Amino acid sequence: MRTTHNTTSTSYALWLGFAIVLVLAPWVFTSNLSLTMLSQMGIAIIACLSYNLLLGQGGMLSFGHAVYTGLGSYLTIHALNAVGKGELPIPVVLLPLVGGVAGLAFAVLLGFVTTRKSGTAFSMITLGLAELVFAMSLMFSEFFGGEAGVSGNRVVGQGLWGITFGPQRQVYYLIAVYTFVSVGLLYAFTQTPLGRILNAVRDNPERVEFIGYNTQQVRYRAFIIAGFFAGIAGGLGALNFEIVTAEVVGTGRSGAYLLFTFLGGATFFFGPILGGILMVLAFVLLSEITKAWLLYLGLVFLFMVIYAPGGLAGLIMANVRVAKAGALRQLLPIYAGMALTCLLMLAGAGALVEMIYHQQLNSSIGAQLPFAGMVLDTQDSATWFVCLAMAALGFVGFEWLRQRFVPLWAQVQTDISHQLQRDAS
Amino acid sequence: MEFFLISMLNGLSYGLLLFMLSSGLTLIFSMMGVLNFAHASFYMLGAYVAYTLAGVIGFWPALILAPILTGAAGALFESQVLRKVHKHGHVSELLVTFGLSYIVLELVQLLWGRVAVEFNPPAVLQGPVFTLINHAEQGLYLVSGAGGTVCSAIDSAVRVICTPFPATRAFIMATALAMVISLWWVLTRTRAGLVIQAALTHPETVETLGHNVPRIFMLVFAMGTGLAALAGVIGGFTFITEPAMAATVGSVVFVVVVVGGMGSLSGAFLASLLIGIIQTFAVAIDYSFLQLLEDAGLASTVYMQNNSFAKLTVSQVAPILPYLFLVLILIFRPRGLLGKRET
Numbered sequence: 001m002r003t004t005h006n007t008t009s010t011s012y013a014l015w016l017g018f019a020i021v022l023v024l025a026p027w028v029f030t031s032n033l034s035l036t037m038l039s040q041m042g043i044a045i046i047a048c049l050s051y052n053l054l055l056g057q058g059g060m061l062s063f064g065h066a067v068y069t070g071l072g073s074y075l076t077i078h079a080l081n082a083v084g085k086g087e088l089p090i091p092v093v094l095l096p097l098v099g100g101v102a103g104l105a106f107a108v109l110l111g112f113v114t115t116r117k118s119g120t121a122f123s124m125i126t127l128g129l130a131e132l133v134f135a136m137s138l139m140f141s142e143f144f145g146g147e148a149g150v151s152g153n154r155v156v157g158q159g160l161w162g163i164t165f166g167p168q169r170q171v172y173y174l175i176a177v178y179t180f181v182s183v184g185l186l187y188a189f190t191q192t193p194l195g196r197i198l199n200a201v202r203d204n205p206e207r208v209e210f211i212g213y214n215t216q217q218v219r220y221r222a223f224i225i226a227g228f229f230a231g232i233a234g235g236l237g238a239l240n241f242e243i244v245t246a247e248v249v250g251t252g253r254s255g256a257y258l259l260f261t262f263l264g265g266a267t268f269f270f271g272p273i274l275g276g277i278l279m280v281l282a283f284v285l286l287s288e289i290t291k292a293w294l295l296y297l298g299l300v301f302l303f304m305v306i307y308a309p310g311g312l313a314g315l316i317m318a319n320v321r322v323a324k325a326g327a328l329r330q331l332l333p334i335y336a337g338m339a340l341t342c343l344l345m346l347a348g349a350g351a352l353v354e355m356i357y358h359q360q361l362n363s364s365i366g367a368q369l370p371f372a373g374m375v376l377d378t379q380d381s382a383t384w385f386v387c388l389a390m391a392a393l394g395f396v397g398f399e400w401l402r403q404r405f406v407p408l409w410a411q412v413q414t415d416i417s418h419q420l421q422r423d424a425s
Numbered sequence: 426m427e428f429f430l431i432s433m434l435n436g437l438s439y440g441l442l443l444f445m446l447s448s449g450l451t452l453i454f455s456m457m458g459v460l461n462f463a464h465a466s467f468y469m470l471g472a473y474v475a476y477t478l479a480g481v482i483g484f485w486p487a488l489i490l491a492p493i494l495t496g497a498a499g500a501l502f503e504s505q506v507l508r509k510v511h512k513h514g515h516v517s518e519l520l521v522t523f524g525l526s527y528i529v530l531e532l533v534q535l536l537w538g539r540v541a542v543e544f545n546p547p548a549v550l551q552g553p554v555f556t557l558i559n560h561a562e563q564g565l566y567l568v569s570g571a572g573g574t575v576c577s578a579i580d581s582a583v584r585v586i587c588t589p590f591p592a593t594r595a596f597i598m599a600t601a602l603a604m605v606i607s608l609w610w611v612l613t614r615t616r617a618g619l620v621i622q623a624a625l626t627h628p629e630t631v632e633t634l635g636h637n638v639p640r641i642f643m644l645v646f647a648m649g650t651g652l653a654a655l656a657g658v659i660g661g662f663t664f665i666t667e668p669a670m671a672a673t674v675g676s677v678v679f680v681v682v683v684v685g686g687m688g689s690l691s692g693a694f695l696a697s698l699l700i701g702i703i704q705t706f707a708v709a710i711d712y713s714f715l716q717l718l719e720d721a722g723l724a725s726t727v728y729m730q731n732n733s734f735a736k737l738t739v740s741q742v743a744p745i746l747p748y749l750f751l752v753l754i755l756i757f758r759p760r761g762l763l764g765k766r767e768t
Contacts, residue, residue, distance in 0.1 A: 139742070295532065
């Protein structure tokens, strides 16, 4: 009894903390850039969580989630323009719901074909449908706006209590409210019978069929719910940017949802929240710093899939478990060593990649390349040698430490499970 | 008539190129249950490697060496990466190849730049291999080479239509046919092929008989990616060698695999040809729904004339045809054209 009481109060505290963070964030990060980034993070969090309903909870690897966010965006911007012309009596506050309903409707329509299959075939069909919708977006310029896209103006009608959604901060709070409610609802969904049976369908569809459920129906319903929340994210995106272009339904966007949901951690509910935050950081900041950011992203993703399939959330929770058992201290020195060698390797390899890119793209400007506060001379072979040596040294050191870390980690894990068994008995 | 013949040949050559890609994908899928998302990336890699090699050792050695090198890269990926995530299940395997497709794309842009490179076929393959001549007096006939004086002569009295068929297209067909026949021969007539076939269905039994199944998997992966690279070399100089070439062909190849029936080689062959021919014909037809109505003698309203849907020509719809085909197949025949199992 005591433990249940504890977990409920912890979870209340967590939700309260989440709300406080959402409210206070724009007062801590006050610049214009951080305000737009915070708005985008809210949107990305909803999109990644709705994606994880498929990937993490349903075991459905979709390559076409941007279809639902994107079509939600389009319908919302058209609705916004209709409101502006006085044809549609919907307050701006409720417009993201238009996107949600659009996402839901398209999920009902397309999901019927998609969810007939599971596993690899499901993935291929989502990819095919994503290509279909993207190709159509170039065909029907009335709806999709062609190259220029569709733009709108979110300041329409009289604002209630002076809220016109002109300033970015007001839009942020609208997004924050939607984010909080959506996260809450999506979490609540995981506790419903449908949410539970969805996990069962992911783990063992055959058994689920045997106890009398139609797995296809379960997948279909989950797909529709995911489509609804994806549409809400898309609708908020349309209000935030006031312009929607064809790339919102593109396969690149779908790939990004997949990548960052996985990086955040598909096996924990809060993983995609981290993923959404990472997504905006990468798209806004990392892409400014380096042209090779997709290469780094791909490599990080590859290593995550191989070594940490639980994503960032998985890594955090594994270490929280270790810390609770009081065993984190014996891992700390090896963590520090791994971080150092990893940094050395990254610095060397990163410098190499940047120098190659520099030679490829703008060698005409000069041989000098600013990198991490230094200036590298791409003409000097010594620079290349030093970078190569750093990368190699870092790699060897990291590998040496990793080989010592693996048995130690396994040892700690067995210790913890023994301890748990002792406590239970 | 000459339009039909040439379009048919173009469609067949494109379909055969698709089959070179989808055969490797199908082999890998039916063996390991892994749909290699990065398959088209190996196609692109083959083109770029051959482009660089051709400048050093000449075109023909590059045509042989580039697929071998790319196949070796595929083998390395299989043994070092793919095998490690095998225990996490198919989703992880798909994810790993998805990540690889990002990395290969970025590496290609890093090493060869973001714009298309100039990868030209050798002199033998430039120009047409034969020309169809529709002569108003002599009828339809065929000459090898570029048609000669008949086509270049400007004689307004006699109507002459010359339709050349490019040598590169013929080369695609020859290579692909040679590949299909040798693949069929290897799989059904050699000892190694029989072991591969057995490992497809009964890996445990084959392992018990003393064969190294992981090594067979690696070889099949290398073979599949090597075939993709060979297609890439040929596709690279026939069409264009650019960083977007993987994305252009990639999703169509997945459509082919699903439409043909996952894991069915003959299904992939049929679907490749079908999609190749449908798309080639569609691109060439400039006919819209509106025109159809008008030709049928139905009066079109002003509303119809301004409707962008009715105004769409078949050639504009061409890019979405493979995907529409996919959706239709899934609704009416979920296991694919020649697929044996429901997945």
